[in-house]
Amino acid sequence: MTVEIEEGMLVRVQQENFSLDQELERVRTRSTRIGGIAMFLGTARDRSKGHDVSSMTFEHYEGMAQKRLKEIRERALQDFDIIEALVLHRYGPIEIGENIVLIIIGAEHRADAFKACQWCIDELKKITPIWKMEYTPQGDVWVEEHP
Amino acid sequence: MAQVRLFGMLKTLVSGVSILEISLPDGAQVKDLVDSLHAQYPDLGELLIQKKVVVSVNQEIAHWEAALVESDEIALLPPFAGGA
Numbered sequence: 676m677t678v679e680i681e682e683g684m685l686v687r688v689q690q691e692n693f694s695l696d697q698e699l700e701r702v703r704t705r706s707t708r709i710g711g712i713a714m715f716l717g718t719a720r721d722r723s724k725g726h727d728v729s730s731m732t733f734e735h736y737e738g739m740a741q742k743r744l745k746e747i748r749e750r751a752l753q754d755f756d757i758i759e760a761l762v763l764h765r766y767g768p769i770e771i772g773e774n775i776v777l778i779i780i781g782a783e784h785r786a787d788a789f790k791a792c793q794w795c796i797d798e799l800k801k802i803t804p805i806w807k808m809e810y811t812p813q814g815d816v817w818v819e820e821h822p
Numbered sequence: 823m824a825q826v827r828l829f830g831m832l833k834t835l836v837s838g839v840s841i842l843e844i845s846l847p848d849g850a851q852v853k854d855l856v857d858s859l860h861a862q863y864p865d866l867g868e869l870l871i872q873k874k875v876v877v878s879v880n881q882e883i884a885h886w887e888a889a890l891v892e893s894d895e896i897a898l899l900p901p902f903a904g905g906a
Contacts, residue, residue: 803902
C-alpha cells in the first residue's frame with residue numbers, strides 16, 4: 676500500500692529546524708513495501724580545517740536550490756531500487772550541534788537504501804547552490820570546498 | 823541594464839553588494855558579460871576566467887556562448903558548500 680503525500684514535503688529548503696521523527700515517519704508511511712530505511716543527518720560541528728567554529732550561516736539560491744534537490748530526489752528514484760527519498764537542507768544561521776541536512780531513503784532492502792543515501796548527499800554537495808559561512812575566532816570565512 | 827546576482831564569498835569582492843548592474847550589448851553572450859565584469863571587477867573576473875565561478879542564466883548553468891538578454895535571471899555561483 677502506498678500513501679499519497681505532497682512531493683513538496685519530500686524536498687525542502689527551509690530555515691527552521693526539522694524533527695527527525697516526523698521526517699522518518701513521512702518516509703516510513705509512504706509504503707508498506709519499505710523494509711529498510713537509511714538516513715544521513717549532517718550537523719554543525721565546532722571544528723573545521725584546523726580552526727574552531729562558533730556558528731555558521733547557510734546561504735542558498737532561492738528557487739535553483741529547490742530545483743536541484745528535486746532533481747536529486749527524482750534521479751535517485753529513477754536510478755536506484757528504492758521506494759522513497761526525502762531531501763532537506765536548512766539555510767540561515769545555525770548553531771553548533773544543530774541539524775543542517777537530512778537525507779532519508781526508504782527501500783525494500785538495505786543495500787539499495789545505503790547506496791542511494793550516499794549518492795544523494797554526494798550529489799547534493801556537488802550540484803546544489805548552497806554556501807556556508809563559518810564564524811571563527813580568526814574571522815568570518817566562506818567555505819569554498821568540501822572533501 | 824542586466825542584474826547579476828552574487829552569492830557567498832563573491833560579495834566580499836565587490837564591497838558587499840549582492841546585485842551588480844551590467845550593461846549588455848544586443849546579441850550579448852555570457853562571455854561578453856564575463857569580459858565586462860573582468861574589466862570592472864578584476865578579482866571577480868579572474869575567478870570567472872579560471873572557471874572557479876560559474877554563470878547561471880535562469881537558474882541553469884550557462885556556457886560562455888549562451889545568449890543573454892537583460893531580462894534574464896543571471897547569477898554568479900562560487901563553489902558550492904552545502905551539506906555538513
